[in-house]
Amino acid sequence: MIEVVRPGPLATVQDLGRPGHAHLGVPRSGAADERSFRLANRLLGNADDAAAVELTLGGAAFRFDRAAWIAVTGAPAPLTIGGRAYGANAPCPVPAGGLVELGLPSGGLRTYLAVRGGLDIEPVLGSRSTDLLSGLGPGPLAAGDRLPVGRSRGDITVDVAPVGPLPAEPVLRILPGPRDDWFTPDVIAVLCAQPYEVTADSNRVGVRLDGAKLLRTREGELGSEGMVTGALQVPPSGLPIIFLADHPTTGGYPVVAVLAASDVPLAAQLRPGGRVRFRPAG
Template structure:
């Protein structure tokens, strides 16, 4: 390549490509400029089968629509010539910060600067947002020097307060909301880092410059009072009588927004959501209710058609004395005369009517963990970034269901008839669930002994698990490499291993980037099964038959595939 001065320039290429599960690949590059160049190229000229692109510190994650597309994309990435990224105007954002973080003293010791020196170094330079990740509004900021370079915590916190100002590696960032995290906390701010009501939701977006300013206390402006508009009267839908442990509105998720730091979210058991929607005549992606461990009770407002799929549970309907009954249903003979409420049960994976005023209760699962309640027409709530799913990591989407809440039934029925009863698969119990995995992009951080230990033992699902990830208990895995891994994109099903050696299995609400090595990735077809493993259940991982434990590199594309590309 020749520049305008006639000088020969070295052609910049992708250094290597690693598989991330079966439907994503990770391109490794020489530095931030090449990362931004590749990201810009793929956004402007998407490769066939490309679904999403996520830039990180030294890598670009490309998600594909199929395993074959992922292999084709891997081959193409190695052939691309990278051009310089477009120049970005660096708007300056000032963030007032109180420096009283839990890790401030430790950071002072790690850097040798002391507490006052850390504050001076953090406020005395301009930081530039290089890329977004982890969560919406979480910008990875690069400083003008490396005096504040510190490692992540050996064990991540399960909850970091919103507004926490933190350091990790060469980066600084602000946690936009309460979430898990392994960065060193040095202060806090009242700045709103993510607001969907703004034209630019992220306060500090990629390309922005940031100046931290030390203050004694946080001053936040009171939100503007908006006129209260009375909610329209619900004429058709469901009223929440009891929400259970955790009940959320979910559909098949929001894709293509990883550049904003937004994960896909969506139902953890996608097959069960589709089944419930199919039974009531909805589109497969219609919003439904995902509920955990039973306890959900809803009341019909107007006559409704419902179906429940997923973890097998007893479904009990309480009827008014004058309500009709479905033919063939079981009910309490003592109430046949209409002297009071009557109860009947309905089967799983079968459409049924819930008449106006009747209530449905979902009991504790016999096996599995999550059940899906679909109402004909779908749950009608305002979509956010194209989806009605609740993302518990980012706070995007509807809040968890609450007692007394009204759920309107929408217009997403696509069939004039309901479906026939369906058979359901067997769901995991408290025994051992086997999940197939493929090598992760950082399997080479572990020797054969650790890889064997990973698949030879039963991992127990800890109570701290949630939709973000399943924390596993077992014999810790030892790394063969020390030091930090630059933050890079990751996927649902990835098994990250923090320095303490206990894997975390990422689920649908996972952070889109992470800084711990991924030893393996659950194959996409078994993510539904993973989402049904209950707290206290055990998981054993098994290498998929088509992979080799020592190979984390995508296989080459065949000539036939190349010809059809």
């Protein structure tokens, strides 16, 4: 068992989500930065979809009843085990009774803490992920929660995985549409001309941006239609929202562009107050 001593600003259990249920109105959810999540599991010999903890802005502490192996990836947060500093992106041993603490990341937003064997939480609709929009899955972690650990099935075969630093001002590639024709002809140029600032209203549902407004040429309402992760939806304010893991399955505002799938993990690491740029893909 792992005891949550301190959850930090937000800690949730995540795996790779609930794909295949969007036609029933069930969002996929899952790890916001899927690339970092998969890496944490692979470092420990876990299956890619083994449940782990997703931390927002670190500040968490966990007590391990038994000896274990962990890996920390994503936003680079200071890591100590029993008061001793350890590095990220590498398997780390935790002794029985050991206290694992993570500080504030130096950059980025979301840090992943995986344990060998994965977290053995009861699945809901085939997933152990916390979905903050729909309320499916376990609730956000709180002090005193106890997390069961599953049985390890794979071997640890690497010592460390070199990972480059997160960019200070990410540039996200976009594909136009499907509703770019609802906007002025220069809308993509406007979107890519200058950086946007990430606002404090951002969360796992979406990254809200402040900057140049995207002007519509077509008035009226848009019927609700399917939404995908990475969609840039534009509400009446004209300021785009990047949909992340907990986004709704449908929406009624036009989508001006969609992120390249491989850039979604970068969007998941955008911190409020930071800046981001867009450029056309290809």
